[in-house]
Amino acid sequence: MRTTARLAAGIAALALTLPALAACSDDAPDGATPGASGGTEIGYMIWNTSVPFYSGLIEKAEATATELGVDLDIRNGNGELASQIAVVQQFIAEGVDMILISPSDPQGIVPAVKEANAAGIPVMAVNTMADTSTGAEIVTYVGVDDVEFGRIQGRLLVEAIGETGTYGYVQGALGTSAQLQRQQGLEEVLADHPGIERVAEITANWDNAAALAATQDMLNRFGPGELSAIVGQGPEITTGALHAQEAGRTDVKFIAGDYPADVRAAIRSGAVYGTANQMPDPQGEQAIRYAVEWLTGDKSKVPTPQAFIDMPQVTQANVEDVPAAWGE
DSSP: OEEEOOOBTBHHHHHHHOHHHHSOTTSOOTTOOOOTTSSOEEEEEESOTTSTHHHHHHHHHHHHHHHHTOEEEEEEOTTOHHHHHHHHHHHHHHTOSEEEEEOSOTTTTHHHHHHHHHTTOOEEEESSOOOOTTSOOOSOEEEOOHHHHHHHHHHHHHHHHOSSEEEEEEEOSTTSHHHHHHHHHHHHHHTTOTTEEEEEEEEOTTOHHHHHHHHHHHHHHSOTTTOOEEEESSTTHHHHHHHHHHTTOTTSEEEEESOBHHHHHHHHHTSSOEEEOOOHHHHHHHHHHHHHHHHTTOGGGSOSSEEEOOOOEEETTTGGGSOOSBOO
């Protein structure tokens, strides 16, 4: 996926606000290598661009790159760590000015990050994190606080079922920072509510069909009155919630993650109790803006070590006032 974002009209205005981008590439930012085209080039590796959440993030990142007059090259890691590392290494070989990463494995991507560090190319994590405990250097992390995401889900679960009950847990891709940290936050909240017991745990890999299968499995294993709720780490749990609604299993409450249009519709219908509203568009936009600010010397404008995006919760109490984060 390639986005070449250039200013046509308005180049003069951009030169006033981002002089380093309008100037000749002879004056490259500290730690950056001018791209082959002479303009500012940002490479962005996303672990799996087919995940629906990333469509809005990509679209907004592309639009922001167009606005700011930089070249943005987005490449798919195809869901495999080896492919993700290869993409980062390709960006290094091409001498891009900055590399953005949304890795599936926060530890596994570290060697590639260190290669970029050694080449003098700054790296920024977006939406998913990279481990920095072993010396990998990241400019900042742009995305939501996934621990707080899990806490929101924990609070929603308590609100939905009270102080006693059982729940099943449908996780995203195991080992991703989102999966690990959302579980951490959920368990932090539930530690104060010992009457709520987890009785099943299945990974769905952020996949709708897998989430539906996981839900069907749990509903088959636990009859009416034996399962109080199912918590899904992502929006794909909505497929299971709709199945339960159609099957008459209204005894099971569903807590989702993220807020696309189908989750909003399911909250309105009562199939889903509530969700944490992680918005993709601000992540895409802010990542590009922070990258440009970093490369043009306005590093003080980039929050470090993380730049968290707001994440409200949505239930039937406010769903009519909160538009979907993406989708129609």
